[in-house]
Structure formats: C-alpha cells, structure tokens
Amino acid sequence: MKIVFNPPDNKENQYISLMVAPLRESGFEIYPLDSFFSSYKHFKSIDLVHLNWFENVDDSSFFVAFRSFFRKMIVLLAIKLFRKPLIWTMHNRSSHEKGLRFFSRTLTALLVKWADRIIIHSHASASILAQRDRQTTAKIIYIPHPNFINVYGPIQPGPEDSNLxxxxxxxxxxxxxxxxxxxxxxxxxxxxxxxxxxxxxxxxxxxxxxxxxxxxxxxxxxxxxxxxxxxxxxxxxxxxxxxxxxxxxxxxxxxxxxxxxxxxxxxxxxxxxxxxxxxxxxxxxxxxxxxxxxxxxxxxxxxxxxxxxxxxxxxxxxxxxxxxxxxxxxxxNNNHQIGVDLIRTYRELLTDKFNKNT
Structure with missing residues (x-):
C-alpha cells in the first residue's frame, strides 16, 4: 500500500516518527506530499493521503500566506476530484497563526467536510467538530497521542534536593x-x-x-x-x-x-x-x-x-x-496499540472505498 503521510518527518518533534514507524514495519510505502504530483503514474499509485497540520498557513506576509493557501487548495481539490481517501488529524482547536485567519479557517472547513476519517487525540475534539458540522461524528476516530518513553534517551536522576x-x-x-x-x-x-x-x-x-x-x-x-x-x-x-x-x-x-x-x-x-x-x-x-x-x-x-x-x-x-x-x-498511550489502531483505520477506510466503487 502506498500512502502520502504529511509531513513525513519533523526534526523538532518525534511525533511523526512514532506514527510512521509501525506503518513502515507493516509494509506501507510512505511518500511525502511534495512527491504527490511528481508524475501521473505516481499520483495514480497513491492509495491514501494522511495530512497533519495542513490547515496552518505562514502569515508572515499576505503574499506568502496566499501562495501557501493556493498550493494547499490545489492539493485538496486533486484529492477530492480523483477520490483519493483522505485522513486528517486534528491537532489544534484553531490555527495558532493570528493574522490572515481566513486562509486557515477555509482550509480547516474543507478538511472537516472532505476528509473520509478525522483522527483526534483528545475527546474534546469530537465536541468541537460536532459544533462545526454534526455530520462529522460518523468519521471521527479517537487514537491516543503516542508516548515518548525513552525516545530521546533514558530518564536521568532528578535534581539535588532544594527548596527552590x-x-x-x-x-x-x-x-x-x-x-x-x-x-x-x-x-x-x-x-x-x-x-x-x-x-x-x-x-x-x-x-x-x-x-x-x-x-x-x-x-x-x-x-x-x-x-x-x-x-x-x-x-x-x-x-x-x-x-x-x-x-x-x-x-x-x-x-x-x-x-x-x-x-x-x-x-x-x-x-x-x-x-x-x-x-x-x-x-x-x-x-x-x-x-x-x-x-x-x-x-x-x-x-x-x-x-x-x-x-x-x-x-x-x-x-x-x-x-x-x-x-x-x-x-x-501505548505506542504499539496506537500503531495497530492507525493501520486498522487505513484498512477499513480503503475497504469501504473499494466496496463503494464496486
């Protein structure tokens, strides 16, 4: 199975590595979103797209924000038009960027509407999504956030006793x-x-x-x-x-x-x-x-x-x-079980899509 998992890595956060590792171990071929339009053959071969933080737009200037928004709209439209199964992980209540919020709000609205499954890491996310669109309830999948035990090395002994x-x-x-x-x-x-x-x-x-x-x-x-x-x-x-x-x-x-x-x-x-x-x-x-x-x-x-x-x-x-x-x-927050749940979500979604198309 070939999937796009975006972003494919994050040097400042091992979350992506923890989510992707069980997929690779199970034989999934993981590709970055940047390769999505590299060729028609590759685009056609992608079985599923999974997006994280896709609604965030760099608001350092209007031009930068619009360019990012425009590119992301093209991606979403291509996924929708060619009926690629889409999964979106909801990480935030809303985008942290304070300026030019129209862009991030628009992307979020489309992700909520067009995603086939929405993965949430906290139960509060479900009620927030239901307030936006009650029809999202059927496609919400709760998967706990992975833990980071020993990911950055073993626990070291604590500080010396001090009242400070x-x-x-x-x-x-x-x-x-x-x-x-x-x-x-x-x-x-x-x-x-x-x-x-x-x-x-x-x-x-x-x-x-x-x-x-x-x-x-x-x-x-x-x-x-x-x-x-x-x-x-x-x-x-x-x-x-x-x-x-x-x-x-x-x-x-x-x-x-x-x-x-x-x-x-x-x-x-x-x-x-x-x-x-x-x-x-x-x-x-x-x-x-x-x-x-x-x-x-x-x-x-x-x-x-x-x-x-x-x-x-x-x-x-x-x-x-x-x-x-x-x-x-x-x-x-057992990482093995999280991997099992994610893989099951992928396979159930692809089975549902196959059944609808046959």
Missing part, C-alpha cells in the same frame, strides 16, 4: 505559548523559583524581544535555540516540573505534556484536551482554567504559588506525581 522550585518550559517558542507572561511571573517569584525556557523562537525578532524582557532577571535561564534531542533528558533531570501556559483559544492537544509524563514529570498547564482526557490523574497535575485572557495571569500566578508551597512542604512530591504519570502514559 525548578520550572521548565520546553518547545518551539511562539507567542501563543505566553512566554512573556512566564518571564513576568518569574520576576515576581525571584527568590522562590528558577525558570528555564528552552526552545527555538519562531523568529529572530521574537528572540530579541524575549531577551530584552529577561534582562536583569537572575532566576531565568534562557536557552533560545534549537534543542538537540540528546539534551532533552538532561533538561528534564534539572526540572521539578514543566510549565505550559497555553492559549486556550487555539490550544487543544499537547505533545509536550505527554513528553513530560513520559520522562516522569508533572506539569502546570491549563485544562486543554490532552489534560481533560486524563481526569483520573488530575490530582497529580497542577491544572487551571480561565474564561478570557485577562484572567490568565492572576490564575497562573496563584498556581505557581501553589507549586512553590508544595515544593517547600516536600522535596519529593513532584517526583512522586511524575512517576505515577509515567506509568499512566506507558499503559494508556
């Missing part, structure tokens, strides 16, 4: 992740916590803005660069827990939260879809919620203060919570 709370933010550094808010709050808790921000900023301009904001903040460790896979276990080793102050307007799933749990760390995080699904483990996380962006700062401040107090009460409390979360994702 050590927080880590890790991931691509983008405005919707509220890094500015983290820097502001780090200043307020100057004597009680240390914050490390590790990840490559989306633009050089944004990096410079954050560096300027952080000037004179003694308890802040900025590592605004690409973080090599081999560095991830040591970053986790030095942290008590991860802090992920996502924007609830667009955020839905978090691979970084699953990564934290995979390395025995708990999180400070709003109640996004990934966290909501783990209701039986909520006691082991520091979860908060807010109704509008103006509430985010005071609620996050209160949550950080709670973490500081917990650390002062017990040096090992976050390790105990992290260990329980590690066992949870090892079982619930």
């Amino acid at each position: 709370l050590k927080l880590l933010f890790m991931g691509v550094v983008k405005p919707y992740k509220n890094i500015e808010l983290l820097i502001k709050l780090a200043r307020e808790f100057n004597k009680e916590l240390q914050l490390t921000i590790a990840g490559k900023p989306s633009t050089d301009k944004y990096r410079q803005e954050l560096e300027k904001m952080a000037t004179g903040t003694d308890n802040l460790n900025l590592q605004l660069r690409f973080i090599d896979d081999a560095e991830i276990p040591s970053l986790f080793r030095e942290a008590d827990l991860l802090i992920l102050p996502y924007d609830l307007e667009s955020s839905l799933n978090s691979g970084t939260a699953i990564l934290a749990f995979s390395y025995g760390k708990t999180v400070i995080c709003p109640l996004i879809g990934t966290i909501a699904d783990m209701d039986e483990m909520h006691a082991d996380m520091l979860i908060y919620n807010y109704d509008d962006k103006h509430e985010h700062e005071p609620i996050l401040r209160k949550t950080i203060a709670k973490a500081v107090a917990l650390k002062k009460h017990s040096n090992h409390i976050f390790k105990e919570k992290g260990d329980r979360l590690l066992r949870y994702v090892q079982y619930r």
Whole structure:
C-alpha cells in the first residue's frame, strides 16, 4: 500500500516518527506530499493521503500566506476530484497563526467536510467538530497521542534536593505559548523559583524581544535555540516540573505534556484536551482554567504559588506525581496499540472505498 503521510518527518518533534514507524514495519510505502504530483503514474499509485497540520498557513506576509493557501487548495481539490481517501488529524482547536485567519479557517472547513476519517487525540475534539458540522461524528476516530518513553534517551536522576522550585518550559517558542507572561511571573517569584525556557523562537525578532524582557532577571535561564534531542533528558533531570501556559483559544492537544509524563514529570498547564482526557490523574497535575485572557495571569500566578508551597512542604512530591504519570502514559498511550489502531483505520477506510466503487 502506498500512502502520502504529511509531513513525513519533523526534526523538532518525534511525533511523526512514532506514527510512521509501525506503518513502515507493516509494509506501507510512505511518500511525502511534495512527491504527490511528481508524475501521473505516481499520483495514480497513491492509495491514501494522511495530512497533519495542513490547515496552518505562514502569515508572515499576505503574499506568502496566499501562495501557501493556493498550493494547499490545489492539493485538496486533486484529492477530492480523483477520490483519493483522505485522513486528517486534528491537532489544534484553531490555527495558532493570528493574522490572515481566513486562509486557515477555509482550509480547516474543507478538511472537516472532505476528509473520509478525522483522527483526534483528545475527546474534546469530537465536541468541537460536532459544533462545526454534526455530520462529522460518523468519521471521527479517537487514537491516543503516542508516548515518548525513552525516545530521546533514558530518564536521568532528578535534581539535588532544594527548596527552590525548578520550572521548565520546553518547545518551539511562539507567542501563543505566553512566554512573556512566564518571564513576568518569574520576576515576581525571584527568590522562590528558577525558570528555564528552552526552545527555538519562531523568529529572530521574537528572540530579541524575549531577551530584552529577561534582562536583569537572575532566576531565568534562557536557552533560545534549537534543542538537540540528546539534551532533552538532561533538561528534564534539572526540572521539578514543566510549565505550559497555553492559549486556550487555539490550544487543544499537547505533545509536550505527554513528553513530560513520559520522562516522569508533572506539569502546570491549563485544562486543554490532552489534560481533560486524563481526569483520573488530575490530582497529580497542577491544572487551571480561565474564561478570557485577562484572567490568565492572576490564575497562573496563584498556581505557581501553589507549586512553590508544595515544593517547600516536600522535596519529593513532584517526583512522586511524575512517576505515577509515567506509568499512566506507558499503559494508556501505548505506542504499539496506537500503531495497530492507525493501520486498522487505513484498512477499513480503503475497504469501504473499494466496496463503494464496486
């Protein structure tokens, strides 16, 4: 079976590799979307197309956004006209790009309407899709997000005992992740916590803005660069827990939260879809919620203060919570079973298509 899986790789996130590996092991031939129109023979040979983050459009300028949108429309129209089975994975509530949203909204609407199957990684996604189009319910497939246990190397022993709370933010550094808010709050808790921000900023301009904001903040460790896979276990080793102050307007799933749990760390995080699904483990996380962006700062401040107090009460409390979360994702987010579910989804879709065409 020949399929297009887009993107075929991601140097900043092993999610793609984890999803594709069982497909290759089962004999699927995986091709990038860039090869889709390389020849008519190749185009015709593709049995199925699976798209991830396809609705995202670079909004750095109108021309760049329009060019990206136009190319993606051609791809979707070709898939539709030639009746190629289409699977779309819904990763976000909406595109994180704030400008020129018409393009991403249009692509999302077509993906919801034209996809034969929609894979979701959190149950909250199903209700969001139902609000957009009730007819999507029949084509939704829930598959848990894969775990990252030992993917970046083995777990390393935790930090030395200290009353100082050590927080880590890790991931691509983008405005919707509220890094500015983290820097502001780090200043307020100057004597009680240390914050490390590790990840490559989306633009050089944004990096410079954050560096300027952080000037004179003694308890802040900025590592605004690409973080090599081999560095991830040591970053986790030095942290008590991860802090992920996502924007609830667009955020839905978090691979970084699953990564934290995979390395025995708990999180400070709003109640996004990934966290909501783990209701039986909520006691082991520091979860908060807010109704509008103006509430985010005071609620996050209160949550950080709670973490500081917990650390002062017990040096090992976050390790105990992290260990329980590690066992949870090892079982619930089982990578082998996820591969089995994905392959079954492909085969059932292709069987349905074959039966309809005969």
